[in-house]
Amino acid sequence: MDGPAGSGKSTVARCIAEKLGLLYLDSGAMYRAVTLLAIQEELAADSPKLIDSVKACHIEFMDNGRTILLDAEDVSKQIRTPAVNRLVADVAKIPEIRHEIVKHQQRIGAEGSIIAEGRDLTTIVFPNADFKFYLDASVTERAKRRLADLHAQNIDATLAAVEAEIRERDEKDTTREHSPLRTAPDAVVVDTTDKTIEEVVDLIIAHVCANEQ
Template structure:
């Protein structure tokens, strides 16, 4: 399966690395986290409870998700900037624990994966969605470093949030993601673990590319 999966906790640098990896390899980039955020946003727009499985099932049956480059669309509306808020962080974690939402998005992600040459970023790409992927990366970093990165990101967006509050949110999200009963966040047994705590994005990218090329040589595979 000509797919590269990049899983890991929030703030580990998955998006930056995944986008650039896809660009360098000429692959399609799939941001599955944005898909969960988009469902969360759609549920929030309708005033739905994030744990109401029946209501979320109906929502998913009538939802049209799409991509336009790096932008994600909900029923034709570009919601890319609307889903990148602390509130959507919280709601997306909640809806991701609902079975019907995961089933709906997993089917969609696998359909996209059939096209091949895909870099899929998320939390269960290598363990659940694409267990037969050619290369699986688990990108992580300390909670403290991820909180610092998130604080800088919010400041660049004009938002001022205390570091301690962000750190608490990240630790709570980590616990929720790793202990949920459906597709918990965990490293696949055959993945490459990369800790980005003390690495730049370019250093992480070079490490991943080296590992991919090394495995390709060992298995007799090559990328065009």
């Protein structure tokens, strides 16, 4: 499952994982964890030292993706801060970092059935996936969702600032040289703008059940 920031991928994927008994893989959280690592170690996105740190670190998901461990430390809240939001696209576009993260994602996928979401899962990481979905929504709707998440974490922000940040992130994600965000030709596109989480989840599960072999 791929799509831009705020399209609902994480929440939808987690719900589907719970309903279908699948392992939930949040690829975005992995890049956020690496971005946090860069901030903590005061390293540039393209620093060789950061790439070495990515190779050496261990990222683990617990509680159906709600808890993210970076080298055994719970960083679930730290990876959702504005500081990480601003830098994650720059870190995620580094080919060597993507290469290491993709290898880890593919190892997880090889262990059994999963539902994975991100920006290059249907095109690069799992091009032969049984089911592919691309979730999208209007920029304004996505900004409202992200703003609500930030306020829930007691992080002060404005809708205008969050919308500008999302537009910038979209530009970086879709134009980066390596593994840009795009819709796989065989992906089912779902516009979540006017849909509830439950509606999107039911729609996807219905499609899977109707087409499962």
